[in-house]
Amino acid sequence: GAGVSQTPSNKVTEKGKYVELRCDPISGHTALYWYRQSLGQGPEFLIYFQGTGAADDSGLPNDRFFAVRPEGSVSTLKIQRTERGDSAVYLCASSLGATTGELFFGEGSRLTVL
């Protein structure tokens, strides 16, 4: 497919468990972003990658959240010791550049922490 792909589309887990969410960006897009969207809210910036490195992780809420992009393509968002407040839709986007390029979003991964 040509778009941003996110897996899983839905994830239900128990409080305290570890979760990984995967994002496969559009081929050739060097910039990758993670956002979080809670019910009734707009997306909230989490982290941004330019290539393999996290250029800006200022949006990560705490040290339970971590993201990697080891080869500059696929990215994984990792959440440790999940809490009920982590329940949200996690959105991934990619763009050709990090300045004024259009963001292309995936459909999101809906995380529910019971």
Added chain:
Amino acid sequence: AQSVTQPDIHITVSEGASLELRCNYSYGATPYLFWYVQSPGQGLQLLLKYFSGDTLVQGIKGFEAEFKRSQSSFNLRKPSVHWSDAAEYFCAVAPGAGNNRKLIWGLGTSLAVNP
């Protein structure tokens, strides 16, 4: 701090009617402004954006938006709404070039279209 306000949480219009969705922003300099649409089961899609120049911006799907600095507004318009336009609409601002990543979003406006 920068912020985006979408005053209308939910709007219902009849098919064929005109539409205006409001967006107000708070930012000290000229921001980069965006409108995105989120349809059920689909990712957010960019409708249009304003960076500089002509304050009336044309987008996809027949949408347009007008940047009004004096009112700190960037309202989205469409002259004739189609049933397929029913979706959630988000206004967003990027605080300048190089900050495309740190978009600040409004809470969204849910649009329903009556046949």
